[in-house]
Amino acid sequence: MTTTAYRSPWVDDEIVALKDMATEFFRTEALPHRERWEKQRRVDREFWLRAGELGLLCASVPEQYGGGGGTLAHDFAIFQAQAACTESGFGNQVHSGLVARYLLEYGSEEQKLRWLPKMASGEFIGAIAMTEPGGGSDLMALRTTAIRDGDHYRLNGSKTFISNGSQADLFVLVVKTDPHAGAKGFSLLVLETADAPGFHVSRVLSKIGMAAQDTSELFFDDIPVPVGNLLGEEGKGYSYAKRQLAHERLLIADWGAAVIETAVAETVRYTKERNAFGAPLFDMQHTRFELAECAALARVARVFVDDCIQRHLRDELDDVSASMAKAWVTERQCQVIDRCLQLFGGYGYMLEYPIARMFADARPQRIYAGATEVMRELIARSL
Numbered sequence: 001m002t003t004t005a006y007r008s009p010w011v012d013d014e015i016v017a018l019k020d021m022a023t024e025f026f027r028t029e030a031l032p033h034r035e036r037w038e039k040q041r042r043v044d045r046e047f048w049l050r051a052g053e054l055g056l057l058c059a060s061v062p063e064q065y066g067g068g069g070g071t072l073a074h075d076f077a078i079f080q081a082q083a084a085c086t087e088s089g090f091g092n093q094v095h096s097g098l099v100a101r102y103l104l105e106y107g108s109e110e111q112k113l114r115w116l117p118k119m120a121s122g123e124f125i126g127a128i129a130m131t132e133p134g135g136g137s138d139l140m141a142l143r144t145t146a147i148r149d150g151d152h153y154r155l156n157g158s159k160t161f162i163s164n165g166s167q168a169d170l171f172v173l174v175v176k177t178d179p180h181a182g183a184k185g186f187s188l189l190v191l192e193t194a195d196a197p198g199f200h201v202s203r204v205l206s207k208i209g210m211a212a213q214d215t216s217e218l219f220f221d222d223i224p225v226p227v228g229n230l231l232g233e234e235g236k237g238y239s240y241a242k243r244q245l246a247h248e249r250l251l252i253a254d255w256g257a258a259v260i261e262t263a264v265a266e267t268v269r270y271t272k273e274r275n276a277f278g279a280p281l282f283d284m285q286h287t288r289f290e291l292a293e294c295a296a297l298a299r300v301a302r303v304f305v306d307d308c309i310q311r312h313l314r315d316e317l318d319d320v321s322a323s324m325a326k327a328w329v330t331e332r333q334c335q336v337i338d339r340c341l342q343l344f345g346g347y348g349y350m351l352e353y354p355i356a357r358m359f360a361d362a363r364p365q366r367i368y369a370g371a372t373e374v375m376r377e378l379i380a381r382s383l
Helices: 013-029 031-040 047-052 072-084 093-104 109-121 236-275 286-315 320-342 345-349 353-364 372-381
Strands: 126-129 147-150 152-165 170-176 186-192 199-204 215-226
Touching: 013 047, 013 072, 047 109, 072 093, 072 236, 072 286, 093 109, 093 126, 093 170, 093 186, 093 236, 109 152, 109 170, 126 152, 126 199, 147 170, 147 199, 152 170, 152 186, 186 215, 186 236, 236 286, 236 320, 236 353, 236 372, 286 320, 320 345, 320 353
Parallel strands: 126 170
Antiparallel strands: 147 152, 152 215, 170 186, 199 215
């Protein structure tokens, strides 16, 4: 298939080898457990440790902090391998792609040495907690507070839709340290759950798709958090979070592009094997035209995302381009998968077929890290 012949310009032989290794890992050590993980609504802790042993956690973290010593390209390769295998339960995008990045960007040397090696090994699972009940994409509606009390902050509030929430050993929290200072009252605070009386996971949420992913609702009841767990400067949390959103949105766009490519490849394979009216389904003109259009959309998505990745690797990615990529690719992801599922007929609705899982898993892509409507508003403001 022509879409597989394209090679991203930021990919070299080392990245190809890493992606191949990660793909084999997910196929052999994740997919056989998927149904069990979906029932328990979390990935086994042992799987995290195994991923750490193979260097699939925190690949872009410097070796001095226990990481792989690679670049963001290494992270993207691992995330793409997971997406291509349709394994949506493992929360490494959040763990390695977001939490580790926050610690690297804003953490002190002591904080990096304290937390990153445990994250790289899988001993610690990381999560980031921004969203609150009733808040959605509106970060300014945040109400969770962390008020200074001597050498501690007193943490109170709640968070929801938190990936890795029930298993996390370490949270990067966006909180209000000064409730009366507007955007200048936000800070980032790191919470270690093992030393957190008053921390409570109220429930692991049931979702339409991504059933194996641990997505939780959290409560904080007057938890004392050491002042030494402040990440960066007090009052800079809002600007820190906004600065990382372009990176987060590119992660989501790249995942979407990888899933689109997989959906098209799976559908081409199925339609060539499935006979209808005495001939392969692929031989019907409508099928061929549908897949031709989907293949073109897959290529456009990949090239668009690759351009953003190259700019990001040069530290030149702007917020508007990341918002464009996130909005356009995730919308196309849902559309292409829907068109591909139709070509599977009734089997497309059966969860034993990857296309059905892709269909259910794709829907939140248009919502988290800023809904499509928010992305369009940000884009429009730049025009």
